[in-house]
Every structure is written in structure tokens, then in C-alpha cells.
Amino acid sequence: MDYELAIENTPGTVPGGTGILLLHPSIGETDRIDTDFFKTDTDHFLVISTRTTAREVEQKLEHYEVDESRATILDTLSIERGYSRRSADNIYYVASPDNLDAIVAKTREFLANHDGKLRFSVDSVTEMAYYADDDRAYEATKELLALLDEYDAVGLFHLSKEVHDEETLDKFRALFSGVVDLQEDGTVTAEFQ
Template sequence: MEYTLAIDNTPDTVEGGTGILLLHPSTGATDRLDTDFLSTDTDAMLVISTRTTAREVEQKLEYYEVDESKATILDTLSVERGYTRRQSDGVKYVSAPDDLEGIVESTRTFLENHEGKLRISFDSVTELIYYADEERALSAVADILDLLEEYDAVGMFHLAQGVHDAETVERFREEFDGVIELTEDGTISSEF
């Protein structure tokens, strides 16, 4: 299955199973790229958030006019922070950002229970490393990339370039089929 990529300086389409690493400056405005990725050519989307709560993700989707009826949000922060949380069709929770098994299983459940063109956004791998550590984060990302392939889905994973050393960035780069780089001035380049 082919998926349209509506992002400047990237291929027009990518094959199902493609994992994309979005490298951005730590201050980079990634919301526009993320929502363009999610809303184009999509039957259902999963937004895994280790950086913001479900409420903040909902506000972002609404602001960028993404069809929220197609979205499932996996909130990894609210339980740990003690916020009120109610599971619903559109919002799922795991206990904490370092509950990597929960994140991978929730991803599998989403992919099993939806049909058609499926997209996943993981915002952010940087936070995952912060909460879990690099080795465990790398392992969880690899597991999710395997699921993308198994279910013919595509995913975009955020990594703040300035926060990590070159070796860490390179280790994650090697896992992905494509890399999109966003610079401080908003220039986009890609390698697929």
C-alpha cells in the first residue's frame, strides 16, 4: 500500500511499513509537519505522546484542522501526573512514559483494530530516552517499526537533534527507512 507524503522536499509517496525519523531543533515547530503527515491519505491515526497530555494533543489536532474522529491518542503522561483520566475510544492511557511494554502493546492493539491506511506519530523519542534510557527506547522504537511493517502502516518519530550527541542520533537514524530534517529556520530536507 502506498501513502502520500504531503511534506516539502520528501518523496510524493512511501510504501506501507515505512518508518520516518523527524530530526528537529529542540525549539523546532514540528506541529505543522506532524499534522500534515497525519491528516493526508489516512483512515485512522494513532498519536503516541510522551511530551504532552491528551488534552494538549487534541488542541493541536483541532488547531490544525485534523479530523479528530480518525484519531486515537495514547497519553503516557496523565496517569503519572495524577490528572483525571477517562479511557474513551479516542484516548488511551499507559501508566507512565517509561511503560514501554504498554506503549508497544497499545500500538499493536490500535493496528489490529483498525483497517485501511494507518499512520502513527510518536512525539517524542527524545522524551522516551529521557524517561526510559537510550537502550530501552531504541528497543521500543524497533518493536513499533516491526509493527508498522507487519500491518502495512507508516509512522513518524520525533527526535530533537540538539539534545542528543551525534552517536545517539546516528543509532536512531540507522533504524529508519527515511529521515526528515527540519532546521531552525524551517528548511526541510530528507533522505529516503
């Protein structure tokens, strides 16, 4: 199954199983790319949020006019920060951003329980590495990429260029068949195999 991409300077479509690495300087411009990724050719999508709460993700989707009826959110912050959690069918919770096994398990649950064209984004791998460490975040990323293959889905993984050294960035780059590089000025370059 092929998926349309609405990210500038990327191929028009990518096959199911494709993981895309979004390298970015700061978080400001990533929302536009993330929401464009979800708007197109998607039946259901999962936002794996290690950076913001479910409420903040909902505000982002609303601001960028993304169809929230197709959204499921995995909130990894609210429990750790002691925020109240709203019970909803489309919101999953795990205890903290370093609970990587639970993040992978909840992602598998989402993919197994939905049909059609499925996408997820990990916002962000950098936060996973901050709470856990680079090696554990790398292994979790590999597991999430394997789920894309298994369920014929596509995924977008955020990684900050400002936080990681070049060796770490290269290690993550090597996992992905597509890399989108967001510059400080908002321009986008991409490299797909």
C-alpha cells in the same frame, strides 16, 4: 499499499511499512509536520504522546484542522502526573512514558483494531529516552518499526537534535528508511532510501 506524504521535500508516496525519523531542533515547528503527516491519505491514526497530555494533543489537532474523528491518542503522562482521565473510546492511557512495553502493546492494539490506511507518530522518542534510557527507547523504536511492517502502516518518530549526541542520532538514523531534518529556520531536508 502506498501512502501519500504531505511533508515538504519528501517523496510523493512511501510504501506501507515505512518509518520516518523526524530530527528537529526544538518542538515548535514539529506540530506542523506531524499534523500534515496525519491529514493526507489516512483512515485512522494514533498519536503516541510522551510529551503532552491527550487534551493538549486534541487542541493541537483542532488548531491544525485535522479530522479528529480518525484520531486515537495514547496518553502516557496524565496518570503519572495525577491528572483526571476522561473515558473515551479514542484515548488509551499507560502509566508513564517509560512503560515502553505498554506503549508497544497499545500501538499493536490500535493497528489490529483498525482497517485501511493507518499511521502513527511517536512524539517523542527523546522523551521516551529521558524517562527510560537511550537503549530502551532504541529497542522500543525497533519494535514499533516492526509493527509498521506487520500492519502495512507508516510512522513518524520525533527525535531532538539538541538533546542527543551525534553517535546516538546516527544509531537511530540507521533504523529508518526515511529521515526528515527540520532546521532552526523551519526549512526541511529529507533523505529516503
